[in-house]
Amino acid sequence: MNLEMREPVAETLGVLETAALLRELTAGLIGVTDFDEALAALVRIARDAVAGVRWCGFTSLRAGEPAGVAASDDRFAGLDDLRHGPDSPAMEAIRRREMVVAEQLDREARWPEWTPRARELGVRGVISAPVDIDEQVIGALNLYAGAGDVLTPGHQLTAMLVAEHAGLLLAAVRDRARSAAEAGQVDAALLDGVVGQAVGVIMTQRGCRPEEALEVLRSAATSLAIPLREVAERLVSTVARPRDS
Structure with missing residues (x-):
């Protein structure tokens, strides 16, 4: 991963912007009990709040198997869906358990099946950050840029912070969903x-x-x-x- 400190540009997120994003994520997911609804809120908020990012997606695995995706734009859902093949930045991030960055897809040799599809959709840069949720579910947060060389080290830091925060929030969502299901079973028995x-x-x-x-x-x-x-x-x-x- 290239973390050279380039000259700050407008797209580089500051501390205040990142803090505001984390607060917005918390507010958007704090009362949600449906996991898919939480993922939809996550990708929408991240897309709207992170400067330079045009689209956002989430790839999830449950017990080692593809467990669905969320995309801020339905046209991009296939880029995050592992059922289309494991050749993707998201799967690499999940497998390696570290952030994967491609600042300029036009010069990218990795993911030979995935990259052409991404380019056709207008994607020119991507950051995939692994997200640890619980013992059953892991995933990757995918940030897509519509122009090359706009994803800065600031974006990489933001992606890492958002992924860590999202993991905690999504784990809480799954806990609330389990509690609601158990309460429903108790009520049915009663x-x-x-x-x-x-x-x-x-x-x-x-x-x-x-x-x-x-x-x-x-x-x-x-x-x-x-x-x-x-x-x-x-x-x-x-x-x-x-x-x-």
């Missing part, structure tokens, strides 16, 4: 038997959705300091009790 009957009663009485009815039961259990199932049994018993004529 809806069996008497709790499910009680939920049905509340839905009928209030005209609400199942999750809202379950929350009513939970609030009652908390207020009364008794188990959820006991609250459900009391409600079902009350409704089932014959009225005096």
Whole structure:
């Protein structure tokens, strides 16, 4: 990798710009639970915030197998998709676990299958930075320039910082997704038997959705300091009790 310190130019990102980018990434991903949605936000924010970068993509592997891509422009999705072949800067970055840079694709001899496709789409420079997410998923953040020799050492530093920050944020997204899935499984289990009957009663009485009815039961259990199932049994018993004529 060529890290010679060239004369600073307008495209070179400063500390304040990079800090603002990291804040924007955090704000954009902090509450997301869907991994694909998080990737879409990541590539969009990176494309819009990094000067000199025209397009951005993300390549991911899950358990060693291609696990999808995200692209700021759909026309470029194929450049990030490992199902089109492992001959790419992204795969090299993932395999070597270090940043890969091609400042001028017109003079690039690596990736003989990938590079012509990139050139046809107007790509003239690329930075691919590895992203460590968790024990199952790894990836690469790919920054594309539409002109040669505009990707400076400042861009390389920014790519490294964004990749590290994105890894932490994406790991949190996957944790939230797992927690949401587990909560959904718990709720589904709760809806069996008497709790499910009680939920049905509340839905009928209030005209609400199942999750809202379950929350009513939970609030009652908390207020009364008794188990959820006991609250459900009391409600079902009350409704089932014959009225005096």
